[in-house]
Amino acid sequence: MNDTIVAIATAMGIGAISIIRVSGKQAISTVNSVFKGKDLTQVDSHTVHYGHILDQGKIMDEVLVSVMRAPKTFTTEDTVEINTHGGIAVTQKVLEIIIRAGARLAEPGEFTKRAFLNGRIDLLEAESVMDMIQAKSEKALELSMNALSGRVSLKIKNIRQKIKELLAAIEVNIDFPEYKDNLEITNQDIKYNIKEIEEEIHRLIEESKDGTRIKDGIQTLIIGKPNVGKSTLLNQLLEEEKAIVTNIPGTTRDIIEGTIQVGGVLLNIMDTAGIRETEDLVEKMGVEKSLKWIEKSDLILLVLDNTKPISKEELELIDKIKTKNHILIMNKVDINPALNKVDKEEMIYISAEKGTGISEIKKKIKELFSLEKLESKDLNYLTNARGIALLKECLSSILDIKEAIHQNLPIDMVEIDLKNIWNKLGEITGETYDEELLDQLFSQFCIGK
Numbered sequence: 001m002n003d004t005i006v007a008i009a010t011a012m013g014i015g016a017i018s019i020i021r022v023s024g025k026q027a028i029s030t031v032n033s034v035f036k037g038k039d040l041t042q043v044d045s046h047t048v049h050y051g052h053i054l055d056q057g058k059i060m061d062e063v064l065v066s067v068m069r070a071p072k073t074f075t076t077e078d079t080v081e082i083n084t085h086g087g088i089a090v091t092q093k094v095l096e097i098i099i100r101a102g103a104r105l106a107e108p109g110e111f112t113k114r115a116f117l118n119g120r121i122d123l124l125e126a127e128s129v130m131d132m133i134q135a136k137s138e139k140a141l142e143l144s145m146n147a148l149s150g151r152v153s154l155k156i157k158n159i160r161q162k163i164k165e166l167l168a169a170i171e172v173n174i175d176f177p178e179y180k181d182n183l184e185i186t187n188q189d190i191k192y193n194i195k196e197i198e199e200e201i202h203r204l205i206e207e208s209k210d211g212t213r214i215k216d217g218i219q220t221l222i223i224g225k226p227n228v229g230k231s232t233l234l235n236q237l238l239e240e241e242k243a244i245v246t247n248i249p250g251t252t253r254d255i256i257e258g259t260i261q262v263g264g265v266l267l268n269i270m271d272t273a274g275i276r277e278t279e280d281l282v283e284k285m286g287v288e289k290s291l292k293w294i295e296k297s298d299l300i301l302l303v304l305d306n307t308k309p310i311s312k313e314e315l316e317l318i319d320k321i322k323t324k325n326h327i328l329i330m331n332k333v334d335i336n337p338a339l340n341k342v343d344k345e346e347m348i349y350i351s352a353e354k355g356t357g358i359s360e361i362k363k364k365i366k367e368l369f370s371l372e373k374l375e376s377k378d379l380n381y382l383t384n385a386r387g388i389a390l391l392k393e394c395l396s397s398i399l400d401i402k403e404a405i406h407q408n409l410p411i412d413m414v415e416i417d418l419k420n421i422w423n424k425l426g427e428i429t430g431e432t433y434d435e436e437l438l439d440q441l442f443s444q445f446c447i448g449k
């Protein structure tokens with residue numbers, strides 16, 4: 001951790017500028033040794049300087065250099081950011097020059113890893129940096145920003161504090177039985193406290209479901225018989241002509257995807273091959289794929305055709321999706337005035353071609369996933385799969401504790417389980433961690449982050 005690292009922090013490609021980030025004890029002197037302009041080792045912290053990067057004495061690029069001294073930087077180390085002209089060759093060249101001047105190429109996520117190891121952010125916050133980069137919707141961004149500001153970590157830390165107090169009380173009982181009269185903690189006390197802790201962990205897990213949905217989006221599947229207007233509906237939702245629409249049944253063979261935001265949440269929409277018995281090999285494979293995706297989706301939009309009576313296959317499909325979040329859509333109502341007045345009150349009547357009824361579909365989606373409720377909520381949810389798995393492990397330890405209390409086992413047994421929970425919660429925020437976990441976590445980051 002004592003060496004100075006460097007990486008290109010912007011995406012590789014053609015752009016107006018690129019940023020090269022250098023962090024470590026020698027960051028300023030390293031850059032200074034190839035910089036023509038002010039003496040960077042003498043300038044104030046958090047200032048920007050114009051000059052040139054030199055390649056063996058020759059001017060290589062015209063740059064702006066930001067100098068930020070420890071500890072008020074992302075890594076808490078001396079940091080220099082060089083704004084070079086964009087473009088792959090220039091950026092690579094400047095990177096090479098800095099490496100030649102003594103810095104080492106950073107590993108993926110190494111800047112964030114240093115921020116964590118130097119105590120600037122905890123592990124949950126570090127992981128939310130990546131969520132933020134990957135956020136594809138407004139709400140997902142809000143979620144990651146809240147996690148990055150430490151609000152989710154605080155919830156975990158509060159539970160941990162409660163456990164610590166409980167552990168302290170138990171320890172006094174074990175170590176100083178002579179004070180037992182004043183300080184004795186009864187099974188009832190423990191039971192009460194454990195119940196509270198359990199409820200809080202439970203709430204975090206429950207909320208995380210909303211959180212995960214926001215983060216990953218709602219996987220939405222459009223299904224129905226051929227020619228009912230599925231692709232027309234997809235295009236209408238996406239507001240672009242993404243899928244081919246024809247009056248020939250069996251037009252869509254493979255899955256076509258697109259995304260939109262509803263209530264600030266991402267919807268991954270998939271249009272599928274119309275479901276029917278067919279001898280055409282390609283179409284058959286498409287139909288199988290459509291059916292397989294039903295299981296994996298969060299929401300099914302089943303499209304029916306108003307110009308034809310509902311068929312037996314369609315009734316089977318309605319039955320197949322009834323346990324999933326679904327919306328029944330009767331399309332082409334512009335042609336025949338509601339031929340199919342089906343006894344399904346939840347049916348939404350639309351004309352995909354004319355674009356009527358689309359807003360009702362969106363309204364229904366908001367209802368189904370309580371998206372309106374999310375608008376007014378503070379999104380302080382844990383969305384991190386690693387953290388959620390650890391919370392679930394805590395819940396199972398709580399079951400053990402409850403059982404121990406129930407059986408009146410010695411208090412030491414409870415203590416072991418409580419310590420276990422305390423450690424697991426600590427792993428979520430990174431108060432305890434092992435090297436292997438860190439390596440694995442940060443290796444998923446991009447270089448320069």
Ligand SMILES: Nc1nc2c(ncn2[C@@H]2O[C@H](COP(=O)(O)OP(=O)(O)OP(=O)(O)O)[C@@H](O)[C@H]2O)c(=O)[nH]1
Binds near residue numbers: 226228246275334351
């Ligand atoms: N009148 C009317 N025609 C529609 C409507 N929606 C779709 N169509 C027509 O129905 C035909 C089939 O539309 P598609 O969107 O290709 O149907 P699909 O369900 O994707 O069909 P497959 O890909 O074969 O499964 C096309 O000729 C569309 O123009 C509608 O709301 N009203």
Ligand SMILES: [Mg+2]
Binds near residue numbers: 230
């Ligand atoms: Mg289609």
